[in-house]
Amino acid sequence: MVSINDRNGKIGRAPGFEDRAGRYFERVEALMNVARDVLYARGYQPIETPLIEQTELFLRRSGGLLSSQLFDFSAPDGSEVSLRPELTAPVVRHVLEQPTLPMPRRLQYGSPIFRYAERPYDEPPSSVPNKRQFIQVGAELVGDAHCFADGETIASAYELGRASNIDQVSIRIGHVGLIREVLGCFELSERSRVFLANNVTRLAEPDGATAVVDEAKRLGLIPTEGRQGSQTQASAADLLSRLATGSVRLPGSSDSVTRRAEDIVDGLRRKVAWDANNADFSSALNLMAKLAKIDSFGVGNGKSMRQAIPVDAVGAARSLLKEHGLGELESLDKLMSIIDAAVSNGVTDSDISVDFGLSASIAYYSGMIFEVRGHVGGTVKVLGGGGRYDGLASALGSPTELPALGFALNLDIIAELAGDGFSCEPRRQYVVLSPTNNKAAKEVAATASRLRNEGKNVVSLFDPKYDAEAVARTMGDASVVKVGGTDVEGNDG
Amino acid sequence: MTDRLRLAIPSTGALEQGAVRLLADSDAAVSRVNSRRYTAEIPAIPGIEVIYQRQSDITTIVDSGNADLGIVGLDRYLEARLEDGDSLVVAPDLEYGQSRLVIAVPDSWLDITSMYDLSDLSLEFHERGHDLRVATKYPRLVKRFLNLRGINYFSMVAINGALEAAPRIGYADIIADISDTGNTLRENNLRPLTDGVAIESQAIMIGNAKLLTSADSKLKLTRQLLERIEARLRSRFYRRVTANVKGKSEGEIAELILASPELSGMRGPTVSKVFTTDGNQWFSVQIVTRKSDVMRVVDHLRSLGGTGTAVTDLQFLYRQECELFRSLVDRLDQSAKAATEC
Numbered sequence: 001m002v003s004i005n006d007r008n009g010k011i012g013r014a015p016g017f018e019d020r021a022g023r024y025f026e027r028v029e030a031l032m033n034v035a036r037d038v039l040y041a042r043g044y045q046p047i048e049t050p051l052i053e054q055t056e057l058f059l060r061r062s063g064g065l066l067s068s069q070l071f072d073f074s075a076p077d078g079s080e081v082s083l084r085p086e087l088t089a090p091v092v093r094h095v096l097e098q099p100t101l102p103m104p105r106r107l108q109y110g111s112p113i114f115r116y117a118e119r120p121y122d123e124p125p126s127s128v129p130n131k132r133q134f135i136q137v138g139a140e141l142v143g144d145a146h147c148f149a150d151g152e153t154i155a156s157a158y159e160l161g162r163a164s165n166i167d168q169v170s171i172r173i174g175h176v177g178l179i180r181e182v183l184g185c186f187e188l189s190e191r192s193r194v195f196l197a198n199n200v201t202r203l204a205e206p207d208g209a210t211a212v213v214d215e216a217k218r219l220g221l222i223p224t225e226g227r228q229g230s231q232t233q234a235s236a237a238d239l240l241s242r243l244a245t246g247s248v249r250l251p252g253s254s255d256s257v258t259r260r261a262e263d264i265v266d267g268l269r270r271k272v273a274w275d276a277n278n279a280d281f282s283s284a285l286n287l288m289a290k291l292a293k294i295d296s297f298g299v300g301n302g303k304s305m306r307q308a309i310p311v312d313a314v315g316a317a318r319s320l321l322k323e324h325g326l327g328e329l330e331s332l333d334k335l336m337s338i339i340d341a342a343v344s345n346g347v348t349d350s351d352i353s354v355d356f357g358l359s360a361s362i363a364y365y366s367g368m369i370f371e372v373r374g375h376v377g378g379t380v381k382v383l384g385g386g387g388r389y390d391g392l393a394s395a396l397g398s399p400t401e402l403p404a405l406g407f408a409l410n411l412d413i414i415a416e417l418a419g420d421g422f423s424c425e426p427r428r429q430y431v432v433l434s435p436t437n438n439k440a441a442k443e444v445a446a447t448a449s450r451l452r453n454e455g456k457n458v459v460s461l462f463d464p465k466y467d468a469e470a471v472a473r474t475m476g477d478a479s480v481v482k483v484g485g486t487d488v489e490g491n492d493g
Numbered sequence: 494m495t496d497r498l499r500l501a502i503p504s505t506g507a508l509e510q511g512a513v514r515l516l517a518d519s520d521a522a523v524s525r526v527n528s529r530r531y532t533a534e535i536p537a538i539p540g541i542e543v544i545y546q547r548q549s550d551i552t553t554i555v556d557s558g559n560a561d562l563g564i565v566g567l568d569r570y571l572e573a574r575l576e577d578g579d580s581l582v583v584a585p586d587l588e589y590g591q592s593r594l595v596i597a598v599p600d601s602w603l604d605i606t607s608m609y610d611l612s613d614l615s616l617e618f619h620e621r622g623h624d625l626r627v628a629t630k631y632p633r634l635v636k637r638f639l640n641l642r643g644i645n646y647f648s649m650v651a652i653n654g655a656l657e658a659a660p661r662i663g664y665a666d667i668i669a670d671i672s673d674t675g676n677t678l679r680e681n682n683l684r685p686l687t688d689g690v691a692i693e694s695q696a697i698m699i700g701n702a703k704l705l706t707s708a709d710s711k712l713k714l715t716r717q718l719l720e721r722i723e724a725r726l727r728s729r730f731y732r733r734v735t736a737n738v739k740g741k742s743e744g745e746i747a748e749l750i751l752a753s754p755e756l757s758g759m760r761g762p763t764v765s766k767v768f769t770t771d772g773n774q775w776f777s778v779q780i781v782t783r784k785s786d787v788m789r790v791v792d793h794l795r796s797l798g799g800t801g802t803a804v805t806d807l808q809f810l811y812r813q814e815c816e817l818f819r820s821l822v823d824r825l826d827q828s829a830k831a832a833t834e835c
Binding site: 012014015059063064065119191218235239258261264265266267268270271 | 610
């Protein structure tokens, strides 16, 4: 929607979208070139995917938050499409469309993405609504399952940040796969697994466990006092037995024409079975609450970041899991290998920390995940992140499992942190031609042509009413040349 | 641009009745020549023009600058507000018009009791080649709510009439609609999901930031209106307790009452001498207290020998400044500052 911002009918920008111009444009372009070079050096080839994709592409595995932020609409032919909210799924789609090319594939991008975020209604109107367009730079490595590929991906993101005039770049690593592996050791329904995995970050917060328990009770995932099972599940079992004895009958199907009685009975059976398989919910939640609080900083009792040692956090996690009767978990060993691989690939070990409470905002991640942070002065900002998403390709239709991983950084945040100190390409030098009278336009054009042939960049003004000096100021260090009659006068001729 | 303040209120339904009652209770009664006329005045505050509009249009009218203020349901506001509009919430709770936007399924779906169940069902539907169809008048709020609950495969069915019939007729599977008591849902064999409340709503007052700052007179009129409404709403939580207490002096009575500070009123008791014919020393005590504390205050006064205790409603309770107006001015300043910085 295009907004009309004043009562005179002047059309403003659509909310959340910005024009990029002047020095900012140049800085973003320069950073894009830096990113491209960093990734070219690691063999990533550029790709530009369409701005618009089928909405389905982003619904299959991306999760609720991302789908709530889609700019989705019906195309004139009625198909459901979206502006891309991220680039990983489009890149994987592209790879799947070229099955004959050898694996692994390395692809890089630097393109705008679009996410809809509403201004909270209790905030005052302002001219700065939530941003809805961002430039993502990133890379995807499809077809490589080796832990050194994880390490290299982390190192690429790290190097990209460091090449962008940011004082310090740090990496925080978590592991979605470990969380799933731990939850897999408990007798839990799939629904409970998803719930606990989605609440890892909340569990890491002070009093987070209490809030998560309350929500689990509300959703019927934890038995409430005085009941054998959760309210909904007990009802399901009760209803099934009463249906069997005939003491209750399914309500008339006239209130819904889309589901048959058998579908509903099947649904009740599934819920009863699910309840029987959810015995370990509370113990799983307790362990997850402890695990989520482990990070490199907490383990060292107030160590500064420079002293943080990832191995401490991994060791603490290992001890905790042992205490709870869980043996050696594959993901934990993999995590150590990934950290080693990242260091071997050039990440300074003191810039890495482990955080088991880290979770991803997009649901397709399946293994290691990481966050890249930029530190400038006292400011710390998350530049982006990435991780392994081995299940995405099959969710998008790949006949075989395809290991894959990648990262994306927000170039707007990098540009903001990099500041004006970032060395852009030197600005072009311009000559501004200004006519001294109303009849000099032809002479201006001829002079411009001659100067361009001499290799100069020229801005032509054809009317003396324009303020040539003011125009020159907008062009950096441009010089002004007056053109009139047969004379050319100016400060650099 | 006019210096008058234009207030849009709903033209029909419970929100209209509630708005008219609230304004009347706030000594700002609306004077409408007849029910067919869509403009009215508030004689107690000259300069305010009341316009009656459909509730669903009020947000747009305020956003687009055709009214300075509006009374509307929070649900309608969130559904219709322009993201880059100039509207803002002036009073977040006018204490009437409470309702909930709920997701409701056919009663016969015994296996679907929570949003998790619905999420599973939407996937099941999708695998069978069709999406879960949701009938609602609130597509924006419902879409967001469903997405955040992990439900991605659904389609919206826009209906302006009675939604409750949609599942029975077959042009939707479930509905998302406003429910106050749940009676209408039950009567139509529909059942809200346990965690299916998309939003809790109530009547609110909204305003147009640009218009309100366009003339001092508009802010002055807004302050007059908000002062009355806020004082009226606040007064509902308080009562005045008056009793006669025998004693030696005002100071002694006050000291006895203040021994229980939590029962001695907002600032403390007012104690004044009662002139009697029997020669006894009686004092009249007045305490303004929270409604919930009235009986404790009465008992406290009784324990001091209080008699003839009367409890009365308050009409208005003003504080040192109008909090709603202060908050509005602060946010208008923030808006102006943000606009300047941009």
